[in-house]
Amino acid sequence: MTKTEQPSRSIAEWVTFSVASLILGIIVSLVGYTWLNEKNQPPIVSVTKKQTIREINGQFYVPFEVVNSGGDTAESVQIMAELLINGKVTETGEQQIDFLSSGESEEGAFIFSQNPRQGQLNLRVGSYKLP
Structure with a gap:
């Protein structure tokens, strides 16, 4: 060989x-x-209202931004809004963000028929689920 x-x-x-x-x-x-x-942290989701409220054809557009500052991804993030005028809830709204990964932000707007400047507008994150 x-x-x-x-x-x-x-x-x-x-x-x-x-x-x-x-x-x-x-x-x-x-x-x-x-x-x-x-980061082995759960999602930390927060929502903030933008300063400019627009009025178009008698409707009031309230822009917002939702941010996930946590480590994990959040799915089906539910954003809720309540408009209180004279201490009573006059209008509510809901938005759902399908997918929000770590460090990501999304923007949207709630639309009201009454002027939010004449009352108190509360925005909050209602829920989310883990993928």
Whole structure:
């Protein structure tokens, strides 16, 4: 039995092997970094009212922003609004955000037939579920 000699690798093969190894090393490092620094916190969802209320054709548009500052993703985030005038709830509204990942924000608007500036407008997060 004779041993066949392996041909020596060319420079192009060594360069290709080095680049592929470098890319693989970077990917493995990034996955490890993400895994070690992952926030194991539940979603922390908050809603804030924007300052500008618009009136168009007798309807009042109240813009809002909802933010997930927690670690996990929230699904079916329910945003609720209550308009109190003279201490009585005169109008309510609900919005649902389908998907809100960590650090993500979404914007929307509630529409009321009465002027929110004449009463107290309460916005809150009603619920969410984990994926």
